[in-house]
Amino acid sequence: MARDTEARSLTCAKPDVRTPAVTALLFALAFAARADEMAPVLPGALEGRPAPHDTSPIQRLLDAAAPGATVEVPPGKYEGDLVLDRPVRLVGRGRPLLLGSRAGSVVRVRAPNVTIEGLDIDGREGGDLGKDSAGVHTSAPGTVVRSCRIRGSLFGVYVREANGVVVEDCEIRGIPGKAPGEKGSGIHIWNTVGFRFSRNVIVDVRDGFYIQSSSRGLVAGNRASDLRYGIHYMFSDDNVFEDNVFENGAAGSALMYSKRITFRRNQFLRNRGFASVGLLFKTCDDVVAEGNLLADNARGVFFEDSYRNVFRGNVVASSDTAIFLFAGCGQNRITGNSFVGNLTPLTLVGRQTDTVFDGNYWSENREPDLDGDGRTDRPYRLGNVFDHFRGNLLAADLFAQSFAAGAIGVAEETFPVLRQQMSMDNAPLARPPHLPDVPRAKPQARTAHLPAVAASSVTFLLGTALLVLGRRLPAA
Numbered sequence: 171m172a173r174d175t176e177a178r179s180l181t182c183a184k185p186d187v188r189t190p191a192v193t194a195l196l197f198a199l200a201f202a203a204r205a206d207e208m209a210p211v212l213p214g215a216l217e218g219r220p221a222p223h224d225t226s227p228i229q230r231l232l233d234a235a236a237p238g239a240t241v242e243v244p245p246g247k248y249e250g251d252l253v254l255d256r257p258v259r260l261v262g263r264g265r266p267l268l269l270g271s272r273a274g275s276v277v278r279v280r281a282p283n284v285t286i287e288g289l290d291i292d293g294r295e296g297g298d299l300g301k302d303s304a305g306v307h308t309s310a311p312g313t314v315v316r317s318c319r320i321r322g323s324l325f326g327v328y329v330r331e332a333n334g335v336v337v338e339d340c341e342i343r344g345i346p347g348k349a350p351g352e353k354g355s356g357i358h359i360w361n362t363v364g365f366r367f368s369r370n371v372i373v374d375v376r377d378g379f380y381i382q383s384s385s386r387g388l389v390a391g392n393r394a395s396d397l398r399y400g401i402h403y404m405f406s407d408d409n410v411f412e413d414n415v416f417e418n419g420a421a422g423s424a425l426m427y428s429k430r431i432t433f434r435r436n437q438f439l440r441n442r443g444f445a446s447v448g449l450l451f452k453t454c455d456d457v458v459a460e461g462n463l464l465a466d467n468a469r470g471v472f473f474e475d476s477y478r479n480v481f482r483g484n485v486v487a488s489s490d491t492a493i494f495l496f497a498g499c500g501q502n503r504i505t506g507n508s509f510v511g512n513l514t515p516l517t518l519v520g521r522q523t524d525t526v527f528d529g530n531y532w533s534e535n536r537e538p539d540l541d542g543d544g545r546t547d548r549p550y551r552l553g554n555v556f557d558h559f560r561g562n563l564l565a566a567d568l569f570a571q572s573f574a575a576g577a578i579g580v581a582e583e584t585f586p587v588l589r590q591q592m593s594m595d596n597a598p599l600a601r602p603p604h605l606p607d608v609p610r611a612k613p614q615a616r617t618a619h620l621p622a623v624a625a626s627s628v629t630f631l632l633g634t635a636l637l638v639l640g641r642r643l644p645a646a
Contacts, residue, residue: 210382210383210404210405211360211380211382212360213302213330213360214298214299214300214301214302215300215301216309216330217274217275217278217301217302217303217307218253218278219253219255219278220250220251220252220253220271220273220274220278221273224250224251224271224273224274225250225251225252225271226248226249226250226251226252226268227248227249227250228241228243228248228250228252228260228268229250229252229253231243232252232253232254232256232258232260235256235258237256237257237258238257238258239258239259240258240259240261241258241259241260241261242261242262242263243260243261243262243263243266243289244263244264244266245263245264245265245266246266246267247266247267247269248266248267248268248269249269249271250269250270250271251270251271251273251274251275251276251277251278252268252276252277252278253278253279253280254277254278254279254280254281254284254286255280255281256281257281257282257283257284257312258281258284258285259284259285259287260277260284260285260286260287260289261285261287261288262287262288262289262290263288265288265289265290265319266289266290267289267290267291267292268289268290268291268292269292269294270291270292270293270294270296270297270305270322270323271296272293272294272295272296272297273296273297274296274297274298274301274303275297275301275302275303275304275305275306275307275323275328276291276292276293276304276305276306276323277289277291277305277306277307278307278308279306279307279308279309279310279313279332280309280310281310282310282311282312282313283310283311283312283313284308284310284312284313284314285313285314285316286306286313286314286315286316286318287314287315287316287317287318288316288317288318289318289319290318290319290320290321291305291306291318291319291320291321291323292320292321292322292323293305293320293321293322293323293324293345294322295322295345297323297324298324299324299352299353299354302324302325302328302330302354302358303323303324303325304323304324304325304326304327304328304354304358305318305320305321305323305325305326305327305342306318306320306326306327306328307325307327307328307330308327308328308329308330308332308335309330309331309332310332311332311333311334311335312332312333312334312335313329313332313334313335313336314335314336314337314338315327315335315336315337315338315340316336316337316338316339316340317338317339317340318340318341319340319341320340320341320342320343321342321343321344322343322345323344323345323354324345324353324354325354325355325356325358326340326342326344326354326355326356326357326358326372326375327340327342327356327357327358328354328358329357329358329359329360329362329365329384330360330361330362331360331361331362332362333362333363333364333365334363334364334365335359335362335365335366336365336366336367336368337357337366337367337368337370338366338367338368338369338370339368339369339370340370340371341370341371341372342356342357342370342371342372342373342375343372343373343374343375344356344373344374344375344376344397345374346374350376350377350397350398350420351376353375353376354375354376354380355375355376355377355378355379355380355402356370356372356373356375356377356378356379356394356397357370357372357378357379357380358377358379358380359379359380359381359382359384359387360382360383360384361382361383361384362383362384362387363384363385363386364385364386364387365384365386365387365388366387366388366389366390367379367387367388367389367390367392368388368389368390368391368392369390369391369392370392370393371392371393371394372392372393372394372395372397373394373395373396373397374396374397375397376397376398376399377397377398377399377400377401377402378392378394378395378397378399378400378401378416379392379394379400379401379402379403380402380403381401381402381403381404381406381409382403382404382405382406383404383405383406384406384409385406385407385408385409386408386409387406387409387410388409388410388412389409389410389411389412389414390410390411390412390413390414391412391413391414392414392415393414393415393417394414394415394416394417395415395416395417395418395419396418397418397419397420398419398420398421399419399420399421399422399423399424400414400416400417400419400422400423400438400441401416401423401424401425402423402424403423403424403425403426403428404425404426404427404428405426405427405428406428406431407428407429407430407431408429408430408431409428409431409432410431410432410434411431411432411433411434411436412432412433412434412435412436413434413435413436414436414437415436415437415439416436416437416438416439416441417437417438417439417440417441418439418440418441419440419441419446420441420443420446421441421443421445421446421447422438422441422446422447422448422449422450422467422468423438423441423447423448423449423450424447424450424452425449425450425451425452425454425457426451426452426453426454427452427453427454428453428454429454429455429456429457430455430456430457431454431457431458432457432458432459433449433457433458433459433460433462434460434461434462435461435462436462436463437462437463437464437465438462438463438464438465438467439463439464439465439466439467440465440466440467441466441467441468442466442467442468443468444468445468446467446468446469447467447468447469447470447471447472447494448464448465448467448469448470448471448486448489449462449464449470449471449472450471450472450474451471451472451473451474451476451479452472452474452475452476453474453475453476454476454479455476455477455478455479456477456478456479457476457479457480458479458480458482459471459479459480459481459482459484460480460481460482460483460484461483461484462484462485463484463485463487463606463608464484464485464486464487464489465485465486465487465488465489465608466487466488466489467489467490468489468490468491469489469490469491469492469493469494469517470486470489470491470492470493470494470509470512471484471486471492471493471494472493472494472495473493473494473495473496473499473502473525474496474498474499475496475498475499476499476502477499477500477501477502478500478501478502479499479502479503480502480503480505481502481503481504481505481507482503482504482505482506482507483506483507484507484508485507485508485510485605485606485608486507486508486509486510486512487508487509487510487511487512487608488510488511488512488608489512489513490512490513490514491512491513491514491516491517492509492512492514492515492516493509493515493516493517494517494519495516495517495518495519495523495525496519496520497518497519497520497521497522497523498520499523499525500524500525501524502525502526503525503526503528504525504526504527504528504530505526505527505528505529505530506528506529506530506603507530507531508530508531508533508599508602508603508605509530509531509532509533510531510533510602510605510608511533511608512533512534514553515532515534515552515553516552516553516593518552518553518593523593525593527552527593527594527595527596528595528596528597529545529595529597529598529599530595530598530599531598531599531601531602531603532550532552532595532598533602535550535598537550537598537600538600539600539601544599544600544601545597545598545599545600546598546599546600549594549595549596549597549598550594550595550598551593551594552593552594552595553593
């Protein structure tokens with residue numbers, strides 16, 4: 171039932187029949203098709219003590235340790251899994267390597283206030299997704315995982331109802347060659363209050379951070395790359411993300427059904443694909459995003475069914491669409507940002523929006539600042555007639571950077587012919603504020619077969635004619 175509900179909620183509202191907004195519909199359908207992947211994930215059966223033939227020789231040291239003791243592991247390789255069922259510190263000296271049995275999680279924490287530090291952990295590409303097998307799996311409060319290197323595990327660190335957990339200064343590398351659906355996330359957390367993930371490096375996993383039903387946490391100074399989502403996030407309130415880098419995602423970062431999230435000084439880079447976006451908010455309210463860099467994404471930032479959010483002081487650059495906004499959002503403010511080198515400033519799905527655009531810098535704004543107050547003398551309209559075509563005709567994307575596209579835009583400014591519902595920035599900045607080093611967009615191949623170009627051209631011209639004709643026909 172939950173998955174059916176989400177699949178329905180991810181379908182966009184019915185557009186005006188004369189302007190079908192094909193691109194927006196396909197984008198929404200792509201998310202609906204992924205509803206099974208995006209639905210809440212419940213944990214599997216809790217793994218217990220490993221079988222004797224799968225047990226690490228380190229287990230004897232742990233079983234003999236008194237609560238609160240420090241168990242030191244000397245250099246070497248240790249094959250098998252282990253369970254920590256009393257509060258101890260497990261510390262590696264000279265980076266010992268724990269080789270998992272391939273039967274389940276390599277390290278299983280079942281007692282509170284356990285610390286694991288200075289270990290290399292190899293899952294050897296084994297385990298069971300249905301049992302949430304991980305390099306480190308904890309179901310106990312106060313767990314600390316520090317300065318560990320985890321590789322070859324389905325999940326890197328799995329946190330299950332373990333309040334006050336800390337994961338810091340770790341390196342997590344997934345299983346190369348596996349599809350995202352066949353492996354887990356770098357750090358996966360469920361039903362937890364109060365957590366801190368800091369200065370971790372996560373590569374080649376399903377999602378960098380999967381955060382569900384977990385609140386009052388801090389995610390700071392991490393780098394996650396070469397994955398599906400940098401952040402996959404739902405039903406989690408009052409969390410803070412600072413100084414992280416999320417890059418090379420198949421679909422970017424997706425945040426859903428949550429409130430009061432804060433983003434400061436993060437980077438969302440090079441998220442490319444059919445349904446890719448740098449930062450997506452689906453049914454998220456009272457979010458503050460400030461000082462972030464979103465560059466070289468298919469879509470910079472995406473808002474659907476989200477209210478009272480503040481997006482300020484960010485840089486959105488070198489993306490196909492800077493802002494993708496559904497009209498079903500309300501009371502959002504987009505102020506003091508810099509939008510630089512994007513093909514389209516805004517794609518609005520629906521008739522109109524009450525989202526406020528004020529005091530942003532738009533690199534395509536050609537209006538002068540004659541009075542020298544730092545603002546252009548006229549408001550900036552977010553989009554032109556060609557952007558209108560791009561939102562409604564797939565073939566128009568082929569011409570997005572052509573001379574013809576620019577000519578159409580200039581002509582429409584001089585002789586407007588279509589009734590468009592455009593948003594306005596009423597006080598745009600004439601000059602950009604200080605900009606960070608913005609990554610350049612990766613060059614895209616521009617070659618195509620002549621028959622395909624000819625067919626697309628015909629489709630584009632026919633679509634344009636239908637749009638103009640549709641404007642002239644009376645409403646049914």
